[in-house]
Amino acid sequence: MYRDHTSGELRLADAGKSVRLAGWVQRARKMGGMTFIDVRDRYGITQVVFSNDSNPELAEKAGRLGREFVVEVKGTVRERSSKNPNLPTGEIEVEASELRVLNRSEIPPFTIEDKTDGGDDLRMKYRYLDLRRPSVRSNLELRHRMAFEIRRYLDSQGFLEIETPILVKSTPEGARDFVVPSRMNPGEFYALPQSPQLFKQLLMVSGFDRYFQIAKCFRDEDLRADRQPEFTQIDCEMSFVEQEDVIQMFEGLVKHIFKYVKDIDFSDPFPRITWKDAMERYGSDKPDIRFGMEFADLTDLAKGHGFAVADEAEIVVGIAAPGCASWSRKQTDELTEFVKRPQVGAKGLMWVKFEPDGSIKSSVGKFYTDEQLKAWGERAGAKEGDLLLVMAGPAMKTRKQLCELRLEMGNRLGLRPKDKFAPLWVVDFPLFEWDEETQRYYAMHHPFTAPNPDDVPLLHSDTGNVRATAYDIVVNGTELGGGSIRIHDAELQDTMFELLGFTPERAHEQFGFLMEAFKYGAPPHGGLALGFDRFVSILAGLDTIRDVIAFPKNNSGRDVMNESPSPIDKAQLDELGLEIVKED
Numbered sequence: 013m014y015r016d017h018t019s020g021e022l023r024l025a026d027a028g029k030s031v032r033l034a035g036w037v038q039r040a041r042k043m044g045g046m047t048f049i050d051v052r053d054r055y056g057i058t059q060v061v062f063s064n065d066s067n068p069e070l071a072e073k074a075g076r077l078g079r080e081f082v083v084e085v086k087g088t089v090r091e092r093s094s095k096n097p098n099l100p101t102g103e104i105e106v107e108a109s110e111l112r113v114l115n116r117s118e119i120p121p122f123t124i125e126d127k128t129d130g131g132d133d134l135r136m137k138y139r140y141l142d143l144r145r146p147s148v149r150s151n152l153e154l155r156h157r158m159a160f161e162i163r164r165y166l167d168s169q170g171f172l173e174i175e176t177p178i179l180v181k182s183t184p185e186g187a188r189d190f191v192v193p194s195r196m197n198p199g200e201f202y203a204l205p206q207s208p209q210l211f212k213q214l215l216m217v218s219g220f221d222r223y224f225q226i227a228k229c230f231r232d233e234d235l236r237a238d239r240q241p242e243f244t245q246i247d248c249e250m251s252f253v254e255q256e257d258v259i260q261m262f263e264g265l266v267k268h269i270f271k272y273v274k275d276i277d278f279s280d281p282f283p284r285i286t287w288k289d290a291m292e293r294y295g296s297d298k299p300d301i302r303f304g305m306e307f308a309d310l311t312d313l314a315k316g317h318g319f320a321v322a323d324e325a326e327i328v329v330g331i332a333a334p335g336c337a338s339w340s341r342k343q344t345d346e347l348t349e350f351v352k353r354p355q356v357g358a359k360g361l362m363w364v365k366f367e368p369d370g371s372i373k374s375s376v377g378k379f380y381t382d383e384q385l386k387a388w389g390e391r392a393g394a395k396e397g398d399l400l401l402v403m404a405g406p407a408m409k410t411r412k413q414l415c416e417l418r419l420e421m422g423n424r425l426g427l428r429p430k431d432k433f434a435p436l437w438v439v440d441f442p443l444f445e446w447d448e449e450t451q452r453y454y455a456m457h458h459p460f461t462a463p464n465p466d467d468v469p470l471l472h473s474d475t476g477n478v479r480a481t482a483y484d485i486v487v488n489g490t491e492l493g494g495g496s497i498r499i500h501d502a503e504l505q506d507t508m509f510e511l512l513g514f515t516p517e518r519a520h521e522q523f524g525f526l527m528e529a530f531k532y533g534a535p536p537h538g539g540l541a542l543g544f545d546r547f548v549s550i551l552a553g554l555d556t557i558r559d560v561i562a563f564p565k566n567n568s569g570r571d572v573m574n575e576s577p578s579p580i581d582k583a584q585l586d587e588l589g590l591e592i593v594k595e596d
Contacts, residue, residue: 014084014114020056024103026089031106033058034114036144037081038124040074047074048105051085052124054149059092059105060085073111080117080124080141086110137572139563151560154273155548159226161272162246162544165265171222171248176211178204178228183522188232190241193588204230207541209458210526212249213498216537217529221251226544235567238490238546238557242565246493246547249539255481255497258538259437266435266485266492266542273551276433282485286440291408295415297441300489302434303427305331305418307411308392310402319379321360325404329414330362332392333421336399337365344375347401351417358413362402366394376402419489428488430553435487440464443480444511452513457482459508459523461496462538471507485542487550495540502530 015034022031035053042048045064050057062071077083087108096102121138122130126147135142142148163173182189182203189203205211207229215223227247233239250258263282270276283301290299293306307329314322322328344363351358364374364385372382372389380388394400401421403414422428443463444453453475455461463471464479471478484494499505505527509519520527545557558564565571585591 015053018055019051019053019058020100022058022089022101022104022106024091027091027104029089030086031089032084032086033060033106034084035082036117036124037077037079037083039079040077042075045071047071049074049077049083049085051083052144056101057099058101059096060087060108061105062108062111067109070108070111074108077113078117078119080120080144081113082115082117084110084112084114133566133572136558136564136566139573143562148559151548151552151554152562154552155544155560158269158273158548158551159544161269162226162265165268166224166248169222169261169264171224172220173225174215174220174223175225176205176208176215176227180205180210181522183210190230190232193590195588198589206231207245208247209460210523212247212539213460213526213534213537214529216249216251216498217532217534219251221535222249223539224248235565235569238543238549240545240557240561240565241569243557243561244544246542246544247539248495248541249537251535251537253497253536253538255439255483255538258495258497258540259483262485262493262495262540262542263437269547269551270433274433278435283436284439285436287438287442288440290438291411295411295413295418296489297438297484298486298489298491299436299438300419300422300428300434301436302429302432302488303422303425305333305421306393307331307414307418308388310388310391313384313387313391314380314402314404317379317384319376321362321404322379325406325410327407327410328402328404329410330388330392330400330402331414331418331421332389332394333399333401333425334395335397336421336425337367337397339365339399344399347417347420350420351403351413356413356416357409358403358405361417362404364388364394364400364402366396366398366400368397370396433487433550435485435492438484438486439482441480441482441484442476443467443478443482444475446476453511455508455512456480457494457496459512459514460498460505460526462499462504463508468504471511475511481538483540485540490546490550491543492546492550493540493542495538497536497538500530500534500536502527502534505530 016032019033019035033051035051038050038052038057040049047062049060051060062074064071085108087106089104090107092103092105120141122128122134124141124144126145128145179192179202182191182201187206192202194200194202208225208227212223225247227245228242229245230242232241267278270278287297290297295307310328310330314328348361351361362376366372366389372385374385389400392400401417403410442456443461445456447454457480462481464481467478480496482496485492499508545560548560549557552560
């Protein structure tokens with residue numbers, strides 16, 4: 013054996029023991045006639061001391077060690093004279109009697125510490141070194157523990173974990189597919205699954221009434237902090253259930269994991285809000301309800317006073333920022349520049365300060381009296397000392413822009429702490445969304461989402477107002493997961509395809525195997541998928557999912573460590589019957 017103890021387990025009770033450790037040199041330092049090295053492994057750090065007096069040859073050998081050398085050390089545990097309260101092993105050290113260098117290391121390109129000097133690109137290029145850092149390693153340990161506990165919980169609820177195929181048929185709805193050419197079937201392609209959606213529905217037809225899978229999924233879409241081209245979801249489906257059954261089941265799972273990881277008890281049911289209310293009150297279908305600043309519709313109060321920005325707008329809406337009336341003109345100008353950024357896309361921002369002395373100052377004061385602005389404040393719930401921030405324009409676009417400003421204000425005011433969690437359900441989504449460019453309806457979720465039973469008569473007469481039997485679970489402004497009750501009636505599924513612009517031939521071409529399966533007694537069923545990477549990152553207090561994935565891609569979808577994607581040999585292309593066409 014190279015070691016009989018790890019570098020994180022020795023304590024004062026082990027004093028006098030002869031031990032053998034193995035790991036990486038975190039750092040080496042000389043003090044007087046002593047050389048100290050910190051030996052690090054996955055479990056922690058132990059200080060090892062070499063004395064010139066007792067063994068000068070060994071101490072001289074230790075003095076030649078560099079960072080990240082791999083070493084084996086034998087010695088005796090003793091109490092440290094200068095204890096380190098920041099380390100679990102900080103009360104002891106190992107007095108070395110043997111040292112073996114197992115492997116040398118070049119000087120690493122960044123420090124292997126929690127507070128590293130490596131930027132994101134450098135750390136991703138040398139990800140195998142970045143994974144040695146305790147903070148990154150702890151994220152993967154959390155991921156491991158959560159995966160095991162999720163499996164235990166779902167097993168206790170009667171779910172079976174069943175794997176579904178990775179090479180599947182390409183379907184036209186949703187994000188772009190990653191496609192894989194088939195050598196054995198020239199000119200034909202597989203797709204990598206965006207989710208196991210069709211297969212889990214087939215499992216319900218097969219009689220497996222409770223299925224789950226911690227499934228790898230693939231989407232060829234533009235990336236951001238909570239997206240990767242390949243990601244993992246906790247994919248679940250149940251038979252003979254209605255929406256309430258699914259919500260209760262997976263609210264129970266989420267509560268269980270919060271208790272298991274953070275020791276947080278959510279004794280009350282999670283709040284629920286309709287999609288319509290979420291958009292009107294927060295400008296988002298994934299609202300962060302850790303803080304207030306709900307939207308106030310000021311349209312009727314703002315119009316008709318000769319201010320063109322308001323008079324020509326579809327909507328005028330505002331939020332009251334508590335205690336911000338004292339903000340300087342420079343600070344309000346910064347907010348105006350924030351909403352003008354391309355990521356937000358607004359043309360400007362109005363503000364009204366309700367001073368502590370009762371006076372009112374505003375960027376639109378020449379168009380409105382103090383009494384009129386006071387009415388704005390009352391509508392928005394602004395008090396003396398508050399700052400009212402107002403935007404105007406097209407309804408949906410303006411609400412989304414104000415949502416970005418609301419979240420920015422929440423950050424600036426410290427109202428979004430990472431150790432506070434506010435889950436909720438968003439329900440009653442629209443079944444369809446209209447696309448102006450193609451002049452057709454698309455499924456807001458996917459083509460198999462069941463309409464609200466009360467709205468089925470509206471499918472042809474008032475298509476845009478049909479509600480879906482769909483639900484999302486949201487935590488701190490992040491969509492943790494979502495799902496729906498599925499269509500299990502073949503006739504209703506045909507109607508759905510028709511409304512989405514599918515001809516019977518095209519529908520059969522894309523989904524024929526599912527439609528055929530439904531002819532043989534499909535049970536009522538529904539399900540939900542939780543973003544596993546997102547769940548781990550939320551509980552780890554991270555802003556990105558990259559640090560809970562062992563080998564992530566960057567924002568361009570590239571793995572800079574193994575340099576993929578990359579060209580392939582012409583011989584491979586020829587074998588697959590493919591040709592690369594270069595753009596002019």
